[in-house]
Amino acid sequence: MPAAAPESKTGYILDKLQSLSGVVPIGAYLVDHLWSNSYALVSIEKYNQVSGELQTVPWRIGVEAAVLWIPLLFHSLYGMYIWSRGKSNALSHPWMSNWMYVLQRWTGLLAFVFIGWHLYTERFGGHGVTRYAGVAQDMTNPWYVIAYLVGVTACSFHLGNGLWNFACKWGIAITPKAQHAAAWFGAAVGVGCTLAGIVVVLGFHYAWFPLGGYVQ
Amino acid sequence: MADKTFIVRIKRQQRPDESVRWEEYELRYRPHMNVIICLRDIAEKPFTRSGVESTPVSYDANCLEEVCGACAMLINGTARQACTALVDDLEKPIRLEPLTKFPLVRDLVVDRSKMFEDLKRTHCWIPIDGTYDIGEGPRMAPSVQEKGYPLSRCITCGNCLEVCPKVNQRDPFVGAAIVSQVRLFNMHPTGAMHSAERLEALMLPGGIADCDNAQNCVKACPKGIPLTESLAAVNGQVLVHAVKSWLRGE
Numbered sequence: 001m002p003a004a005a006p007e008s009k010t011g012y013i014l015d016k017l018q019s020l021s022g023v024v025p026i027g028a029y030l031v032d033h034l035w036s037n038s039y040a041l042v043s044i045e046k047y048n049q050v051s052g053e054l055q056t057v058p059w060r061i062g063v064e065a066a067v068l069w070i071p072l073l074f075h076s077l078y079g080m081y082i083w084s085r086g087k088s089n090a091l092s093h094p095w096m097s098n099w100m101y102v103l104q105r106w107t108g109l110l111a112f113v114f115i116g117w118h119l120y121t122e123r124f125g126g127h128g129v130t131r132y133a134g135v136a137q138d139m140t141n142p143w144y145v146i147a148y149l150v151g152v153t154a155c156s157f158h159l160g161n162g163l164w165n166f167a168c169k170w171g172i173a174i175t176p177k178a179q180h181a182a183a184w185f186g187a188a189v190g191v192g193c194t195l196a197g198i199v200v201v202l203g204f205h206y207a208w209f210p211l212g213g214y215v216q
Numbered sequence: 217m218a219d220k221t222f223i224v225r226i227k228r229q230q231r232p233d234e235s236v237r238w239e240e241y242e243l244r245y246r247p248h249m250n251v252i253i254c255l256r257d258i259a260e261k262p263f264t265r266s267g268v269e270s271t272p273v274s275y276d277a278n279c280l281e282e283v284c285g286a287c288a289m290l291i292n293g294t295a296r297q298a299c300t301a302l303v304d305d306l307e308k309p310i311r312l313e314p315l316t317k318f319p320l321v322r323d324l325v326v327d328r329s330k331m332f333e334d335l336k337r338t339h340c341w342i343p344i345d346g347t348y349d350i351g352e353g354p355r356m357a358p359s360v361q362e363k364g365y366p367l368s369r370c371i372t373c374g375n376c377l378e379v380c381p382k383v384n385q386r387d388p389f390v391g392a393a394i395v396s397q398v399r400l401f402n403m404h405p406t407g408a409m410h411s412a413e414r415l416e417a418l419m420l421p422g423g424i425a426d427c428d429n430a431q432n433c434v435k436a437c438p439k440g441i442p443l444t445e446s447l448a449a450v451n452g453q454v455l456v457h458a459v460k461s462w463l464r465g466e
């Protein structure tokens with residue numbers, strides 16, 4: 001019985017903002033981040049040039065806080081609250097979508113831990129200046145490589161499955177057919193991000209430049 | 217030749233505050249038996265497998281043809297109607313438990329008034345009487361009838377709530393059945409006159425935003441109601457309503 005629940009629409013608005021923040025800005029940033037890091041597969045100079053651009057945006061702290069840290073903190077903490085309100089039952093009702101519900105939560109937590117560590121080591125540890133050589137140095141450590149592979153996979157899964165959730169929960173994909181299509185779209189984004197992430201990590205680890213064909 | 221028999225295990229509880237006990241009954245097999253017949257056999261001769269005298273098992277049932285919804289329970293762990301659960305199709309021993317998401321009354325009987333209260337809370341009816349005769353309503357297009365009919369088959373059994381991770385003691389979520397009824401009543405030309413009230417109710421705690429898309433409901437529904445479609449459609453309706461009233465400053 002919802003006896004003591006306050007009769008207000010605040011919960012609805014917060015739920016919607018949590019859902020939206022997963023797609024924009026967080027999801028959009030994840031895709032953009034994998035894109036800009038893919039310059040590491042072109043050449044060291046190109047990578048340093050692109051990351052240098054990103055690291056010198058004006059009002060940097062404010063932009064990062066408004067576009068990344070605050071939405072991410074809100075999405076994650078409120079996401080944990082949403083998680084706590086559910087009671088997973090995938091063991092007794094092992095349907096695929098039910099496992100996705102469980103995985104959406106655990107990959108979210110993994111992503112949060114990974115992103116926290118990633119920010120600590122690459123953003124704050126290096127005082128906001130990262131160059132190819134520094135990242136490549138980190139990636140000589142096999143534990144870093146493993147952490148990145150797990151982290152990128154978790155983030156990508158969470159985004160891909162989240163896009164399917166989003167399409168259903170915002171009334172974008174209504175019929176089973178449309179929801180099926182949205183699931184495939186989400187899967188494509190998830191797999192695409194995972195693969196891009198893995199290749200970038202391996203590129204740093206092996207100083208490998210598979211996309212450098214046009215560089216003299 | 218000895219009769220063919222099978223075992224039924226039942227989770228029993230005299231009162232909600234009493235401790236649980238499991239009882240085993242050995243029943244004589246006849247062709248075409250369903251779970252309700254098993255419970256009737258037990259009521260006739262309430263002796264457990266080890267010969268101890270017990271009491272008839274309490275259960276709800278009415279129509280015996282999957283239209284009243286009353287007989288929902290967990291059969292071998294699956295939320296379903298007892299009257300359409302055929303012994304021939306079930307793995308033995310057959311395990312019977314009450315639904316877990318509703319307050320227990322006794323044995324296999326639960327109190328599903330939450331669903332009725334939530335139907336009221338979300339204005340799931342069509343007012344046809346005023347203080348005077350308000351006359352005939354508009355005609356319903358056949359295409360709308362076709363969409364509405366499957367939704368109207370809901371029997372309020374509660375299986376969709378039972379399997380939903382977001383329906384539990386911590387969250388007042390109304391569940392898929394109620395959201396689907398909102399869609400049905402909003403579809404009806406007379407019902408549509410009150411759609412704003414229904415959508416507003418679904419913005420309150422326990423409303424549509426509590427759905428986290430585990431999509432279990434649609435798999436558990438004995439009437440094959442397209443619940444995930446209803447959830448997505450009503451999600452869109454609530455969103456459009458919310459944005460419009462916000463822009464208008466209502």
Ligand code: HEM
Pocket residue numbers: 018019020021022023026027030075076077079080082083101104105107108109110111112113115155156158159161162163165166167169427428429430
């Ligand atoms: C501790 C960290 C996180 C937690 C606990 C978390 C939790 C959640 C939860 C509970 C949902 C709702 C799923 C549903 O309604 O079925 C969700 C959705 C989503 N999350 Fe996260 N998340 C976290 C981090 C992230 C990160 C780092 C990203 C970026 C890739 C992200 C992107 C998304 C997206 C795109 C959605 C879909 C929005 C929707 O469900 O409508 N989340 N997250």
Ligand code: SF4
Pocket residue numbers: 369370371372373374375376377392393396436437438439440441443
């Ligand atoms: S929607 Fe289906 S499962 Fe849910 S109460 Fe109605 S008939 Fe039962």
Ligand code: FES
Pocket residue numbers: 276277278279280281282283284285286287288297298299300
């Ligand atoms: S007795 Fe009516 S649905 Fe089973």
